[in-house]
Amino acid sequence: MNARPPKETRDPVLRKKARHLPPGLRSRSMHAMSARAAQGRFALQVCADCGTATYPPREACPQCWGTLDWQDQPNGAQVLCETTVRVSTDLYFRDHLPWKMGKVALDAGPVALVHLHRSLRPDDRAVIRCMLDRGGNAALFALPLHTSGDIDMTDPQLREFVVPIKGKTVLVSDARSAIGLAVVKAMHDAGAALVVAGMAPPDRPLGDGAQILSLDGVQQMPLDISDQTSVSEALSKVGGPLDIVINTARHVRSGGVSAHGNLVEQRRAFDISAMGLSRLAQAAGPMLAGRSHGAFVDLISSDALSGSASHAGFAAAEAARLALLQSFRHEMRGAGVRVMSVFTGPVEDEHFQSVPPPKVAPRRIAGAIVDALTQGREQTCVGDIAQDAMDRWLEDPALYAREKNL
Amino acid sequence: MSRRQASYDGVAVCAPVTVPYVRFSNETAHWWAGAALRQLRDSVGLTPADVDGFCFASFTAGPDTVVGMVQHLGLTPRWMDHLPTGGASGVMALRRAARAVQCGDADLVVCLAADTNAIDSFRHGLANFSRFSQDAVYPYGFGGPNATFALITDAYMRAYDVTREDFGKLCIAQRANAASNPMALQRKPLTMDDYLGARPIADPIHLFDCVMPCAGAEAFIVTTPEIAERRGLKAASVLATIERHNAFPDDPVQLRGGWEMDIDGFWESAGITPGDVDCLQVYDDYPVIVAMQIEDLGFCPKGLVGKVIRQTDFTISGNLPLNTNGGQLSAGQAGAAGGFQNVTEGLRQILRQPLGDQVPGANIALVSGFGLVNYDRGVCTGAAALKAMS
Structure with a gap:
């Protein structure tokens, strides 16, 4: 059975709309800026000797030839001048003309060319967001002041940098879990046209989830991501455009490697976290690639960053998942599909009953996923544990691996 | 304060040649360079053995530089240079060649620029122009130089109260000047209505603010007055030159160019004033840069160019x-x-060898170059004053 009522909206004879990417060639330093933009950070190089911030990325300070380090910057700016590009030789921008851009004086010091929100004019104050463009590279977008957290989804330029949820079709794996249910509810509340709730076996009473799963626009679908056939069947039954896939499936079990190690549970963790991701990605990737705003969001444990003595198999499986996700992200970049990771520490659910707080409520995870999509952020940490783990891992991975399991 | 520039005594600039431009060409830059030398052979009897200095500029000769070019063209110079500086390369070639000749490093230098333009080469050339462009310009709409100069034009118009009509007057005057030049690609008279009503490219830049990319070559000779005389070449002397790169890096928008840093010393060295200039050949990729040069070269105070344009023919x-x-x-x-082409045209006017109409009584030409948008502005600037030798 198809998950949605049959509707003939496409002329089968029409050529499919070809999707292009913005120019993608960048210097190594610019990739370093993009790596920070992926985390939602606006960082510029600052001279270690004289403290001057510089842009575009360089290899030496233009004031004193000192060495440069990346530092987060204030996001204020003043618009200096503007233009609307009406002619371009680039295929991506030709698809999106006219394109408004401008030049701003950053509060951080340098001037920068930016994508300009349609409401901004010269001399206006602006807020700069360092976002990722369709090619996955950092780009500065100037937005009006008093932009609340919400992105203006009616600005066609800005929509190119984010993943709108309203009116879209979303698949959520492991929708039976506390996290999955919260995500289904959040997608429904954010205006998704259809939320396909992937129901992992075994069938059992839904309890509190029944209300969410019977909401208008939510469709239950058998989906066992440890089973190739089940994944193929589920995605074929979506039977139409699929815009967003949110993979919340995981297999959390405590235990070490030799001490209290349970090989069956370890294998199960790999089958769901790592191989499950591959199965889902293989089946969904081509469907997402044809969409104007395709996205794949993966919920991943911050234990993926280093081993965990208490959850050894789980952490190892999540680490494998992270590696696969990074490869998948690279593959999907050519199709303009965003692959996003949302890192979390221990969750306030039945799997972490014996872990003391702080823990992250499923509802908060769902909120972070909505936020990641609508802000276009590639990597998000939800909760203090995940953020702390990420900060420490980025600062000194070897030290973090030691400290974490002391 | 820089030291005062030594004179260019013992330097003669002569033999301007222009290989007629075509919109698109299947020939290579090497072919266009060869055509320019052939023209020098045919017009002034130059042979490869006469050339002991060679200065070359091109965007499309890759993978070759001046090195490949001298072997390709059969030259055996004892001095050579390669200039990747586009719009500033003519003035820079002139200054370098002049000192080489003056100091005896070369006796006769051919300065040559050649570029081809295949159907799609403008797009390809654009895509690999500079690292800053790749990182921080192209990703923002890929409007090319049109967008970069649209931003400069937008800021300039607001800062100095210059209007589109003012820019239009410059473009219309240049089109009127092109009417007598049989080699100009666009000679149809331009009206203010045409100019103002043209389709927008990148606001406030419209179609007639943009140049037409094409294929072509330009060359001239720098040698000693004695050699020029022996060969029967009309020649000009160099009164003064300047060049400056990456000037005013802290200006948020380029509202002035590097000329401004050195212009007082320039006029002092030349021993003339702007009022003595008979024809002004400035780099004109966009009219805003023409207006900027009129100011920064000292033809009017900064900020008054709008008024001056309205009063000048x-x-x-x-x-x-x-x-x-x-x-x-x-x-x-x-x-x-x-x-x-600014150098060759300035030379032609004062040597009384114009392609089209002659500027009456022209003896002194000021030529000015501007080149290479690396990020948000033109980096290279230069100027030279040339006077016909009596």
């Missing part, structure tokens, strides 16, 4: 003949040769 018979071959805006922009 820039045609060949006017009180300040400007870009008398039509400039790139009408004759076409043949890549790096676009940075040479």
